[in-house]
Amino acid sequence: MHRFSRQSVIRAQPHQVFDFVTDQSKLPLWSPEVVSSEVAGGGPIQAGSRLVQKRRHGGRTMTNEVLVTTHERPRTHAVRTRLLGVDMSFTFSFWPEGNGTKVTFDCTCEGRGLGRLMEGMVAKSVEKTDDQRIERLKTAMEARR
Numbered sequence: 675m676h677r678f679s680r681q682s683v684i685r686a687q688p689h690q691v692f693d694f695v696t697d698q699s700k701l702p703l704w705s706p707e708v709v710s711s712e713v714a715g716g717g718p719i720q721a722g723s724r725l726v727q728k729r730r731h732g733g734r735t736m737t738n739e740v741l742v743t744t745h746e747r748p749r750t751h752a753v754r755t756r757l758l759g760v761d762m763s764f765t766f767s768f769w770p771e772g773n774g775t776k777v778t779f780d781c782t783c784e785g786r787g788l789g790r791l792m793e794g795m796v797a798k799s800v801e802k803t804d805d806q807r808i809e810r811l812k813t814a815m816e817a818r819r
Contacts, residue, residue: 676783680808681776684815688768688775689748694815695766695777696751698725704810709735721745725753760785760796779808 684691694700696719698711709728713719725740744752744765752765760783767778783796 678781680779682808682812683771683774683776684812685774686815686818687748688770691775691777691815692748692751692766692768694818695768695811696745696747700814701727704807704814706806706810707731711740714739719745758796759787759790762796777808777811 686694698713698719701708701711707729709730711725711727714724714726717723719725719742721742721744723742723745725742727738727740728735729738738755738757740753740755742752743754743763744750748768750765750767752763754761754763756762762784763780763782765778765780767780769776769778785796
């Protein structure tokens with residue numbers, strides 16, 4: 675199992691950052707591999723919602739389903755998905771800090787079955803992308819102010 679965490683402080687209130695992170699139309703602005711994302715069946719996001727995402731992997735675009743496991747505005751948003759046989763969980767936490775919000779992004783990657791062979795490679799790729807993701811989130815959110 676691979677785990678990693680990233681943090682940043684964004685100059686906006688927790689509910690504003692939470693709403694930006696969970697707005698599926700805004701996801702491609704800060705998540706570099708996402709082409710599009712929408713709630714399956716429409717409606718507001720909540721725990722149990724399924725998101726259908728089109729993501730770039732190498733030179734191709736793939737459709738991926740993501741399950742929302744926690745959606746507690748304005749503190750926590752978590753999702754779970756599977757990629758190349760690796761189960762991945764992503765959790766965003768939002769806490770007031772000074773005049774802004776401390777955003778913590780946690781990721782866990784765990785291969786199952788043959789996915790164990792891919793776990794290290796997938797985790798390394800996701801971790802590298804997540805370095806960009808947290809900074810892109812900060813830039814995109816602060817540019818809106």
